[in-house]
Structure formats: C-alpha cells, structure tokens
Amino acid sequence: MALTVAPGLGMVLRNRNLRLLRAAAFAAVIAAIAIVCLHQVMVVDTDWARLGGFAAVMKTTGRFIGIDWSLLPLLVVPVIETLMMATLGTVVGAILCVPVIWLGALNITPSRHLAYPLGRLLMTVSRSIHEIVWALIFVSAVGLGSLAGILALAMRSIGFIAKITAEAIENVDKRPIEAMQATGAGTLQVFRFAIMPQILPVVLGVLIFEWDINIRRSAIMGLVGAGGLGLTFHRQMVMFNWPGVTTVILAILALIALGELLSHHARKAVT
C-alpha cells in the first residue's frame, strides 16, 4: 500500500509546485511591464511642473463641483434631440442592414466566395470606424446638426446588428426550412415562415441593445457638432462654465441610465 501511495503523492506535490512557480513567474513579468509603462507615462511623459502640483490639480477639479440650475430648462430640447437621434439612427441603421445581412449569412448569401466576404467586410468596416470619425465624415458632408448624427449612428450600428442577425440566421433549425421548401414555397416565403420566426427574438434584442448604446454615442457626437447634448456640453466648455459642464454630464448620465432601464425591460418582454 505504501509503495503505491508514495509515488502518487510525490507527483501531485511536484505538479503543484510547478504550477505555483509558473504563476509566480507570470505575475513577475506582468508586474515588470506595468512598472515600466507607469514610469514612462507618469514620471517621464507627464509635465508635473505645468500641472502645478497636486494641490493645483485638486483646485481645478474642485471647480467642476456644483450644478448650474439655470441651465436645466435649456437642456430639454437637447435631451429630446439626443433621444431622437439615437432612435432614428438605430432605425435607419437597421434598414440599411438588410442587404448586408443577406450578403453576410452563409446559408442565404447568393455567393459564398464573393458576396459573403463582401458582407463580412462591410460589417467590419462599420464597426472599425469610431463613431466620432463617422460623425466628422457626415458633419463635413451634410453640415452641423442632428442629421449628421443620425447618419453617423446608422453607419456605426450596421456592423453589430448585421453581425448578430447574420449569425442567428446561420444557426437556425433547418427542419422548418426543409418543410416549407417541400410545400413549393418560394425563397421569400421560406424566409418569412421558416427563418424569421426563429430569429425574431434575437433581432429585437439586438435592436434594443444597439438603441441603448446609441444614446451614449449620440451624446458624444455632439462634441463634433452633430447635435444633441454633446453640442451643449461643447458650448459650456468654451464658455468656461464649469458647473454647467458638470450639469450637462449629469444630464447625459441620467439619459443613459434611463435608456438602460427601458432597454432592460424591453428586452425582457421580447425574449
């Protein structure tokens, strides 16, 4: 009995020690990288003299504390505008998604070697370009204001909505599809009766999710002139009205929180 137990125990202990050694080495490497990076950023690259020292930094931060109550009535329209931008941006994006989804889903794409890669490329491009960049593109194309914001949100939303929907379509149960084909149904009918009912909860879920994210995006886009609360934020900044800036930030926060609440309940109702 002792002869069979001893080698087993020894092996387990050796494995354990090896694991601990490996973990310690890994932690040491990460710590070393972190120290080097922090040193470079905080000690070497930061101009502490210009910042004026810790006390000065605290004083500057302190100026932002406080709410500019007189600003509140002026926020009503921008809030509505931001919500409207997010909603319209999501809707337009969803409509523009349709051809992209058709191209980018393996089981319904017209060509696996040409159309499908094109579809996936369009999705990737949409998601790779940051919303601020999209906003800049459209502000220069159609001018300042919420139209630029709506178009920018639409273009940015295509990627995610199309990706999730296309993947949902690729994962449908094929048996109802087979049954519909066997009745002599056409392609569109097969899609409407066999595929759509299966993907509907996923599609509605992703639309609500994207709407929620678009509220945040539309608030930020205002910084580059695309309308909504972001524009108000920018105005307060250039007027050096620090409490005003804080007020706008809080309004954006409240809006995002509201959006999150609504989308949470909407998604529950749908799935």
Next chain:
Amino acid sequence: MAILEVRDLRARYSKGGREILKGVSFSVEADDFCAVIGPSGAGKSTLIRCINRLVEPDSGSIVLYGRDVAQISTRELRQTRRHIGMIFQEFNLVNRMSVMDNVLAGRLGAVGTLRSIVKLFPRGDIERALAMLDRVGLIDHVDKRADQLSGGQRQRVGIARALMQDPKLLLVDEPTSSLDPKISREVMTLIREVAREFHVPVLCNIHDVQLATEFCSRILGLQDGVKMFDGPTAALDRRKLDEIYAMEVL
C-alpha cells in the same frame, strides 16, 4: 396508370461520396399505401427525399403524373412540390408559430408571395385549415404555439399541413420514430384513414416492420441501395424479410 413511376434511380448524398441508391425502380398506384423498409443506411430516407428532390438524384427518372421530376427546372419543381405533401420524422413545424399558421403554411405554394408575407391567407384556405384541424382532432388547439403541443399532436399538425396542399402524393419519412408505440399506432391509423378519404397514394419510409405490415398494402424492401422486395404485404414472409435485413449497413 401508375401515379408515380421511378426508373433506375441513383443518388449519393454528396458529390463523390458513397452511392446510396444503386438503380432503384418501382411504381406507386392510385390506392397504394406503400411502405419502404430495410436496415439503417439502406437508402430509405434518401429514396423518399429524391421524389421531391430535397435530395438531388444523380440519374434515373421519377415520373409523377407523366412529368419527370428529375428533369424539370427549379420553377417547375416548386409548382410540382405543391402537389406533393410531406410528413417528417421530427414534424418540422415552426415552433414559435401557432398551429393555425403552421397548417396554413401548407398553402404557401399556392398563395402569392405578397399575400403570404403579411399572412393574408384567403378565407377559403382558413376554412379548409379549420376543417383539416378538426379532422385530425386538434380543433381545440388552433391558437396554441406549436411547441406547446405533445409529439403526437405535432405530427398531426404535420399531417394537416400536408393535406392542406390537396396533394397527389404523400411522402412520409419515418412518421413514428419520434413517438411512443401507442401514439405511433394512432398516427399510422390517421395517415391511412386520410389517405383513403382524400384518395392520395402514400410512399412511407418506416423502420418498424410490424407497423409496416399492419398498415401498408405494399412493401418495398431496400438493402444497401438495392431493391430486394416489391410486392403486396401478404407476400412478405419470414425468409424474404431475413434477406432484406441480412446485411446491417450502419
């Protein structure tokens, strides 16, 4: 005249794969309830699916009412499929749709695309669907979602859907494999009854030989893609049955 005449049917599942059907020939008459039996891998399911080209045959002819299904174009195939009803092993219903919508889907081939997209089926179709559901005993479940039904009930929805097509031929692929023995008998009884009522010949793939001999008028025995037996049920004896099942191809 035979409703369906199949000559030298050959098929494989994928290009360059193993040949599943190796030159099968048979015919189905107007009043036949024809069972296709044989060991696993014999090609029973492939045979059924070749008739409406859910599986594309390699060669051979499949003549339905004088028209060779194997030769027709995609558009003509859609029209032909309208007249071939199919009942599936796993029911193949749209789970999130109501029983009513599932049965109405049987008319998709006949209703225009635009009308069907908005589910605006003609009144006549709706009345017929209700009649079918009543016939299969599901009139109390019309508005239920398909996934709220039991297995036997779902298969009956499948039967109603196939009958909605007013089919000239019923293809049945292992209708009872997903059901328990008692429900299996009920389903087979129902299929036999409606086939007689609506004067539709049936070609049924079934692996339960007992059910096959009890409900079907003709037997087609397949082994490894080759027809081993073709005749009335009464002519199928122990020896012939052993021949068909001699080689289990898994």
